[in-house]
Amino acid sequence: MNQTQITSLIACSVAAFCARAADIPNRPEMLKYPALNFSPPDAKQFRVALKAGPVAYVVPDRELPLVNISILVRTGDYLDPAGKEGLAGMTGYLLARGGSASKRAEDLEERLAFLAASLNSAVSDTQGSVSLNLLSKDLDEGFAMLREVLTAPRFQDDKLALRKQQSLQAMKQRNDDAADIEQRERRFLAYGDGFYFNRHSTQASLDSITRADLEAFHKRWFHPKNFVVAVNGDFDASAMTARLEKLFAAWPFTGEVPPPIPTDRKFAAPGVYVVDKEVNQGRVTLMLPGIxxxxxxxxxxxxxxxxxxxxxxxxxxxxxxxxxxxxxYSAGSGFPGGVYHPMSFLAAFQSKSRTVAYATSIVLEEIKKIAAETVTDEELTTTKNQFIETFPRTFMTKGATAGAFASDEFTGRFAKDPDYWKNYRTKIDAVTKADVQRVAKKFLTADKMVILVVGTKEEILKGHPDHPVKLESLAGGRLVDQPLRDPLTMKPAAK
Amino acid sequence: MNSKLFSLCLVLALFTLSARAQQVPVIEKTLSNGMRLLLLPRHDEPTVAGGWVVHVGSANERPGITGIAHLFEHMMFKGTPTLGTKDFKKDVEIINEQERVRDLMRKEEANMRTLWRRGQIADLQNPDTWTARYKELQAQFKKLVDAQREILVKNEFDRIYTANGGSMMNAYTSHDVTVYFITVPANKLELWMWMESERLLRPVFREFYAERDVVFEERRMRTESTPTGRIEETFWAMFWESHPYSWPVVGWPSDIPAITKKQADEFYALYYAPQNLTTVLVGDFKVEEATALAEKYLGRIPRGKEEAPDVVTLEIKQPAEKRLDGDADTNPQVDIMWHTPAFGHPDTYALSVLAQILSTRTGRLYKGLVLSSKVATQAYAQQHTMRWASLFNVGGELTDGKLPVELEAGLLAEIEKVKTVDVPAEELQKVKNNFAAGEYRKLANNHAIMQALLRYDGLGRWQEINEAGPKLQAVTAADVRRVANTYLTKENRNVATIVRKAGKSASDDPDLAGLSPQQLPAVRQFLGRLKEQKSVEQLKTQLKQMEEQSGRADAKNQQFLNILKKKTAERIAELERK
Structure with missing residues (x-):
């Protein structure tokens, strides 16, 4: 009874549009879609070269009373002085967390929390960032705090001591999770011990870091000439530009332009490298030098x-x-494309110990196959469509737009290829089946394959009774024991 | 004084702001088959985020089929009669034949379980120990899988979406709900309707048994091969004594490989009926068009014959504190959970406010335990609100050299404070300001809003997206104190302490590096007592005794005693410095 009532009610409300189920086609290919025209926003429309030094991308968005500013900094872990590995990361973290000239860390945190504002800073491999997200009514106070953190951080001693203790304890976890071990050893094998990716902090390097080191690191690199800015939210563009000029004007120190990012990587010799770690699922990564x-x-x-x-x-x-x-459960490959030097191709999955060898052999087979045979028309079309049709998502919010442009400015893509986004879809669309096979042959060179396995070695080497493939026989038959590293020194532990 | 004045101004400013805060203007419809539809047009990006929530989670399962709700989440991507196969008739024949062989395999699995109970098979998951009969059936089954593969169109469901610009396609299962979602270009709304209604109307659970193996790998990845996965699962199962929240969403390892296709079919008919589903669309579309399309496509799914049953088992009131003391490959930590009321209960808002007062870098746990007493390096608190019952959780990681008992006492002392003294107005306001700003931040993009609506509808009421804000703002200091006293009691509490597993990678103190796994726990216990010892006199006597002993000890014990002596001497020096 009740149900009939609901039905008739709906039938009335949508009667005008109600089509019968009989119109529904058997296959989705028979559906017709209205055209969707999308042109990417133009970077130049938002780009402002500030008199104070940085280039800024200023993207107003009046929907919500929020402002988000993100300052990218030309610095990075690669600038850690020898023996002080971890300094860049420590400086990055404590910039926002260690107080500023007029405010103790506790007072700064309390004030930010009261305003529901979030101020964060960090330094990663090749980039630093300082960001502030706040309600637009608090812009004056927020920007004043931001300026003080950028120009006169306090790096309070007790906060440095606490961060050191937290970092030391995090260091002790380095061998606890097989996923962390895999992540780390990938970089050792694909880039070499001496590469900047692999200069890890140690207990000794952490101990040697002082407040004076943080201050020197900060003064050396955190200068407007090393900044690129992205800002979006509830403001008028010209008013925001004026604010930014003020934010970066009359910097109290000069700073330096950092040296180029190193490119001297060394890819390991082909082979299967096994880290023995007692877990019931092996983690496997297949690697090649990359692009x-x-x-x-x-x-x-x-x-x-x-x-x-x-x-x-x-x-x-x-x-x-x-x-x-x-x-x-998860299996796939990545070909990220490095900004400053080639980044490795990698394929990875996790499987129970006994099927590690078999699954690895399947992945190897697929890598060889895509270089040996052309892909199908359907595969090519599906993939190209996907890149082309999801393209608008790059600019899905004003924050994403400002972020994408600032990143291009920072990495030099805007200077080198200002029409990159405009031409993006055309370039993807131009890729042919022959291109796909050609690049597979060029980059997926199976004879150079480095395979990393993290798991219970004994079980993994047993293989599976139904699939008699042996791990040793893959990648040229070279099986290497990759030792765990002492978590506090990062030296390979003696077997 | 000055700061007080200022904060008063701010309170006023925020008040006007929250009055300005937009309600999320969701339009709710009910289709002719009982399926509910939530629509929110937003025209600032040319996409539509679409998802649906099935009001079924692991709490609707029973022992023997734990993990079935989650397995479904996987099976829903396997296709339909027209998607995923070149020859549906043959596909069905093969699926039926597969079931016949599987029935025989299940008999043999029962036999193998018997052998396992009698100690004749060591490990049911070790392929070396399977019976000859089982291996033979397995070979038969594999032939059928190979035959089916000939006519499969692999992952066609995914491929069609991919070719049409679908992105972020995924699904998740929790104790309460199963949720499916994707974002499509704005002009592909009809495709979304076609695809989602097709898989709901006539799903085909092909590759069912391979997918069970995938789920088992997922369990290994998330739970079994992570440092604390298993111990967290155990703590969770201990916390829920009678409630079906007790078992993990992914299912018990014995159940996952035992779930049958027949059980899956029954589960589907009961819980995936349209009247048990809500569909959410957020993005660039017109309400009238979307409604008509929904009626045309989703409305064609017949209403289920039966209504999904309620979860009737309530969590039984705990008579006494429960404890778990374990070790794992991780830094030492303490975790405490209390039972709290389900979604919709008015006290959950005061509990959420309380959690915020305790957590974050300016919260009480961080200030008290990380910055002040330095017993922890990290601390957290949260009210985890769920559909049938909730929990309140605090915990942290110990500072090196501190004992779990010290952190536990510290956490509980902070809880005692909120029970006895009202939270000051400014502190309460700080937390409320953050909830108020969160009202804007949650509106970041189509996908985020869709997820929030799916989550709230799954909990029982989508209107929560608009109603939670004012309810949180209305919480008073007295409410916070009352809920702390009501729920955060000793007999309602569960405590887990985890210490680092001795032996492997235990280089937390380089002095202990050469010790055997047998010696390590003794040294650790000694070090713990040493920290408590405040009398220099007694320590000196102790040191003397050890020196006498060390003259008589053999080489192995010598090293052991040397460490004890060194640490005792260090403690004496430390106390004398003070």
């Missing part, structure tokens, strides 16, 4: 990788390792 983002083959490599393992359920590795065989 740089401004390589003319970059777009073709992206399309190729997507078909191979980057495209989730639509990709070959996922289909075979997960859907066909049920050997892994």
């Amino acid at each position: 740089q983002r401004d390589d003319p083959d970059y777009q073709a490599a992206q399309v190729m990788n997507d078909i191979l393992g980057g495209g989730g359920f639509t990709s070959r590795i996922m289909n075979r390792v997960r859907s066909d065989e049920g050997l892994a």
Whole structure:
């Protein structure tokens, strides 16, 4: 009874639009869609070269009473002095957390919390960042605090001591999770011990870091000439530009322009490298030297990788390792394209110890296959469509727009290729099946393959009775014991 | 004085702000088959975020089929009669034949469980120990899988979305709900309707058994091969004594491989009926068009014959504190949970405010335990509100050299304070200001709003997206104190302390590096007592005794005693410095 009532009510309210289920086609290909025209925003429209030094991308958005500002800084872990590994990260963290000239850390935190504002700072491999998100009514006070943190951080002693203790304890966890071990050893194998990625902090380097070190590091790099700014939210563009001029004007110290980012990587010799760690699931990464983002083959490599393992359920590795065989929950590949030097190609999955070798052999097979045979028309179209149709999401919010442009400015892409986004879809669309095979042959050189396995070595080497493939036989038959590292010194532990 | 005045101004300013805060203007409809539809047009990006929530989670399961709700989440991507196969007739034949072989395998699995109970099989998951009969059936089954693979169109469901610009397609299962979502270009709303209604109307659970293996790998990845996964699972299961929240969402390891397709079919018919579902669309569309499309496509799914049953088992009131003391490959930590009321209960808001007072860098736990007494390096608090019952949780990681008992006492002391003294007005206002600003931040993009609506509807009331804000603002200091006294009691409490597992990678103190796993716990216990010892006199006597002993000890014990002596001497020096 009740149900009939509901039904008739609905039938009335939507009667005008109500089509019958009989119109529903059998296959989704038969549906017709209205056209969707999308042009990416133009960076120049938001770009402001501030008199005070930095380039800023100023993107107003009046929907909500919030403002978000993010300052990218030309600095990075690669600038850690020898013996003081961890200094960049420590400076980055304590910039916002250690107080400022007029405010003790506790007072600064309390004030920010009361305003429901979030101020954060960090330094990663090749970039620093300081960001502030706050209600637009608090802009005056917020920007004053931001300026003081940027120009006169306090680096309070007790906060430095606490951060050191937290870092030391985090260091002690370095060998606890197989995923962390895998993450770390990937970089050792793909870039070499001496590369900046692999200069880890140690107990000794942490101990040696003093407040004077933080102050020197800060004064050296945190200067407007090293800044790129992204700001979006509830403001008028010209008013915000005036605010930014004030924020960066008359900097109290001069600073330096950092040296270029090192490119002297060393890729390990081919082989299977095993870290023995007692867990019931092995973690596997297959690696090759990789590509740089401004390589003319970059777009073709992206399309190729997507078909191979980057495209989730639509990709070959996922289909075979997960859907066909049920050997892994997550399986796929990545071909990131480095900004300053090539970044490694990698394919990865996790499988129970006994099926590690078998699943690895399947991934290797797929890597070889995509170089040996052309992909299908359907695969190519699906993948290209995906890149093209999801393209608008790059600019889905004003924050994303400001962020993408600032990042291009920071990494030099805007200077080198100002029409990158304008041409993005055309370049993807131009990739052919032959291109895909050509780049697969060029970059997926199976004879250079480095395979990292983290797991219970004894069980993994047993293999599976139904799948008699041996781990030792993959990657040229070279099986290397990759020792765990002492978490506090990062020296390989003696076996 | 000055700061007080200022904060008063700010309170006023915020008051006007929250009055300005937009309500999220959701339009609610009910389709002819009982499915509910929540629509929120937003035109600032050319996409539509679409999702649906099924009001079923692991709490609706029973022993023997734990993990089935989550397994479904995986099976819903496997296709339909037209998607995923080149020959549906043959596909069905093979699926039926697979079930026949699986029935025989299940008989043999029962046999193997018997052998395991009698100690004749050591590990049911070790393929070396499976019976010959089982291996033979497995080979038969594999042939059928290979035959099916010939006619499969792999992951076609995903491929169609991908080719049409679908992104962020995923799903999740919790104790309360199962949620599916994707974002499509704004012109592809009809595709979304076609695809989602098709898989709900006539899903085909092909590759069912391979997918069970995938789920088992997911369990290994998330729970079994992480440092604290298993111990957290155990603490959770201990916390919920009678309630079906007790078992993990991913299911018990014995149940995942035992779930049958027949059980899956029954589960689907009961819980995936349209009247048990809510669909949410947020983005660039017109309400009238979306409603008509929803009726045309989603409305064609027949209403379920039966209504999904309520979860009737209530969590039984705890008669006494429960404790878990374990070790794992992790830094030492303490975790405390109390039972609190379910979503919709008015006290959950005061509990959420309380959690905020305790957590964050300017919260009481961080100030009291990390900055002041330095017993912890990290601390947290949260009210975890769920559909059938909730919990309040505090915890932290110990500073090196501190004992779990010290952190536990510190955490409980902070709880005692809120029970006895009202939270000052300014502190309460700080927390409320953050909830108020959160009202804007939650509106960041289509996807985020869709997720919030799916979550609130899953909890029982989507209107929460608009109602939670004012309710949180209305919480008083007296409310906070009252809920702390009502729920955060000793007999309602569960405490887990985890210390680092001895032996492997235990280089937290380089002095202890050479000790055997047998010696380590003894040294640690000694070090713990040493910290408590405040009398220099007694320590000196102790040191003397050890020196006498060390003259008589053998080489192995010598090292052990040397460490004890060194640490005692260090403690004496430390006390004398003070």
